[in-house]
Each structure stands twice: as C-alpha cells, then as structure tokens.
Amino acid sequence: MAKKIIETKDPSTEEKIKSAAQLLFTKKGFAAVKTRDIAEAAGINLALLNYYFRSKEKLFNIIMEESLLKFIKGVADQFNNNTGDIAEKIEKLVSSYIDLFSRYPDLPLFILNEIHQHPDKFPAKIETVAGIARSSFVKQIRDAMKSGSVPELHILHFIANLMSLIIFPFIASPMLMKITGVSQKQYHELMQERKKMIPKWIKAILKTNSKIKSR
Amino acid sequence: MAKKIIETKDPSTEEKIKSAAQLLFTKKGFAAVKTRDIAEAAGINLALLNYYFRSKEKLFNIIMEESLLKFIKGVADQFNNNTGDIAEKIEKLVSSYIDLFSRYPDLPLFILNEIHQHPDKFPAKIETVAGIARSSFVKQIRDAMKSGSVPELHILHFIANLMSLIIFPFIASPMLMKITGVSQKQYHELMQERKKMIPKWIKAILKTNSKIKSR
C-alpha cells in the first residue's frame, strides 16, 4: 500500500487523467463532472484518480491553475513587455488571444465562471493580475492619455473594451452562430478577421472620446 | 396524497421556492445547487419542492425560461421596433441592457453557460432568436450598409461587438475590479457611463471600416 509523492513517476496514466479532467471540467464545470466520468473518459480505473490526485477537488485545482496560467500568460507577456508602442502591443495581444481561444474555445467561460464564484481565490494564486495595473503597458496608456496624445478614458473602459471585443465572441459563439446563421467554419474565419479589426476598432474608440476632451 | 396541478394555488410558498431557486441557480448553476440548499434558502420543507415543481430539473427549466425571457425581451423589443433610426435603437438597447444587468448581475453568465452547454435546447424554446436575423433592425443595418450610408461590416461583427461591449463587463466584473482596483460603487457608475459611450463607440467602429471600402 505504497502511497506516492505525485510528481516523480510515469506520465502516461497521470496525463490521461489530467487531459480527460481538463476536457470535462472545462466543458461542464466542477459540480457537473463526476469522478466516474473522468475515469471513463480517461479509460482508467476509478481508484487511480484518487491514487494520483488525492481528490476530485485537488485535481480540479490543478486544471484550474493551468488554465489560469494559459489565460494570463498572454496578457502578462504583452503587458510587461517594455519594447514597442501601444498599437503594436495591442496587435500582438489580440492576435495571441484569438489564437489561444481558437485552440481552447471553452477556456474563457471556464475561467470567468471560476472567478465569478470564487473571486477571492483567483488573485491569491495568480499574483500576475495585481501586476497588470502596475504594468508598463498600462503606464504607457496612462501617460499617453495625460500627455494628450491619446484622449482620456478611464482605464477600466479601455481594458474592458479590449477584453470584451476579444473574448466575448468566443463565449457567445453558439448564440451568435444561431442568431446570424453563420457556420462553424465561417465563424472561425470571422474570428481570424478580428485579429486585424479589433486593434483598429480600439483605436477608433479612443479617438471618439477626444470630442469630449476637446470640447 | 392529493397531487395538484401546479398553476392554480397559493403563491406564497411556491414563490418562495422560485425566488430561492432563481438566486441559487443563477449564482452557482444547476449541478452545484442541491435541492436541500433551495429548501433551506426558501425556508421550506424539502418535500415541498417536489410537491410544487415535481423535480429539480423542472424547477430549473422554469427559472431558465424566465431568465431567457428577461434576457431576450429587451433585444426583441428593440430589434423589431419599426420606429426610429439605427442610432436611436442602439441607444435604447444599450441603456435597457445595462439597467437589466445592473439589476441582475448574474444573469448573463447564467444564460451564456446554459447556451454553451445545451446549444440546441436554447432556440427551440425561444423562437425570438431566429427572428433577430430577420428583424427590422438587422434589415435596417444591412440596407444602410448596402446603400453606403454605413460602411460594410459583417453583421456578426456588428452584433458581436455591440453585445460584447454591453455584456462582457458584467460577466468579468470581479476580474476587472481586481485588475483596476475599482470599487463596487465606482464600477456601477462606470457601467452607467457606458450607456452614453457604447453607442458612440459603435458608431466609431462602423466608421473605421469605411477606410477599407473607400480605398
């Protein structure tokens, strides 16, 4: 009856469990997924889940942590990158996120749900988040606004708009497809289109507010 | 052991159950809510839930249907309204939605989750959705684009952008508050601000694309 310290061994079954869990948790959420579902999807014996991960909750936390990392790494990289101007950073950010969500379409809703239900757990694990507000990117924007080269706009609006335009179409894809009658393939192409369009739109949004300032 | 046909009687306990269920389902989703949670929150005996609603699932469906109605009524009203120009309709739509989500902050995530998990169930119940594509509002936009008075832009982008800018900040409020350090009260004020700003931003987005066309 030798228990094992998780890290050290065979990735095969451990990985099988993790990827099955990732798939299911991401698609259905913690409560809706049963340990037996994971075992079956992974093609392993039920007891192995607890053997490798101790509990459903611990397994979920691992999946969630990795998901959060995927989600945040892109922002963090761009937000803390010190080279390039605002426009360039936005382009890279948009592009890398659209690629990420094209690969993992369930990721954003999964994460937003988790944050929605456990708002306090979230920043504890990922210190990166607090860093965003102090990042060079946000500073860059704040400075540009103060200097007048970019019109004033509350930073929340700016970040909210940018994230909205990137993320929401992935969260709402079934609805938007139903409403517009667009096919899966078309939808994907339209998302690719947005890589070029969102940066332009964001720029246009910023210019809009100059009316308010110059009045 | 007298069973009853639901509609006819005392609203008191039935309503207590419904509002408790609405609160919990909306906040935590179907699987995470236990019938005993609902009973406790409603301050009623567990068996009454089944007495009045037959099953947890039936109760959930009622809550979901009402939520979908709340969610869609606003669009449908504006989208099928035949008076007023595009700009006016957008203003009304934005304003009514921001009010709706300010009152029911958990509503959008709840509905998006449901659609995400049961994409087929959704349009079956709410015929309104299919109607949106054929609505006078969408026609109006399509005509305006063709006539050149508004630049060409795939209708999906238009609807996606509009919904994104309205809805996403409510879905992501905990995250955005953490990132920007904005308080609950400030956040609410900023959402109110968006009533005026989003229509301008949408207009600005539309104009952006004219470069592509006029080139």
Add this chain to the structure above:
DNA sequence: ATTTTTTTTAATCATTTGTTTAAATTATTT
C-alpha cells in the same frame, strides 16, 4: 531469480442527493 516497490483492479464504504411516502396540519367547502 527474488525481493521490493509501484501501479492497477474490483469491491466496498459512508455520504450525499433527488425523490417519495404516509401521516399531521391547515384551509376550504358543504
């Protein structure tokens, strides 16, 4: 080859959970 350790399996446990039952209570009708 033998021993030891690690991994896998089938069976089982203890709770939890959705639902039902039968009796008690309350309200309504006659």
Add this chain to the structure above:
DNA sequence: AAATAATTTAAACAAATGATTAAAAAAAAT
C-alpha cells in the same frame, strides 16, 4: 360542525457519488 381537499412535515428510500481498502499485477531494484 363535519367532511373534504390542499398543504406541510418528518422520515425514509434508492441511486449516485467521492473516496478507501486490500489484494493482484506489473515494473524496478537487488
């Protein structure tokens, strides 16, 4: 007031569910 119907309650059931156990099988070490 008596009879009937509707509502509420406490208790219980059956199935589902997360977790554990002890033994078997496989792999690694000696």
